[in-house]
Amino acid sequence: MKVNFLLISIAVILLSQWSNAQHIYSTHLKGCETSRFALERDKPTAIMDKEELQGLIVENINQETFKKLKGTIKLQIIAYKDNTSCLLSYENKTNKTASEIGIADLEQFIKNDLVWNRVTENAAVLVELKFKKGRVNSRRMGMSGKKGWHELDLN
Secondary structure, three states: OHHHHHHHHHHHHHHHHHOOOOOOOOEEOOOOOOOOOEEOOOOOOEEOOHHHHHHHHHHOOOHHHHHHOOEEEEEEEEEOOOOOEEEEEEEEEEOOOHHHHOHHHHHHHHHHHOOOOEEOOOEEEEEEEEEEOOEEEEEEEEEEOOOEEEEOOOO
């Protein structure tokens, strides 16, 4: 039991140290400034209303595909202190390909037009979007030593 706790503790410490400039999801994109950023932990460090963020993302994917989309897309968005953004990585576990969804257009929207209300430190914002029958639910994820991977409380 003590060995498991020790191994988990070491893994969490190493992960938090390596989280700077690390791609979280399987598809890596280029062009983001990654010299220094942290994962969101217990509270969001990039502030935007959950429904507003979800709406902006959904508006910038292929709308014909959206109606038929089933599954989950996970986005790692770097939010910078100047309130701008960049899509660093994503994972597509849906019934449609990235090109059918329009990930390239979403990437450009995030880079050029997604502006946060406030960013307290450069941070990796982890957004999970679940699609089913023309509907979407989203959540923001964080990681901390005490909670591990968990949904952030946005209130």
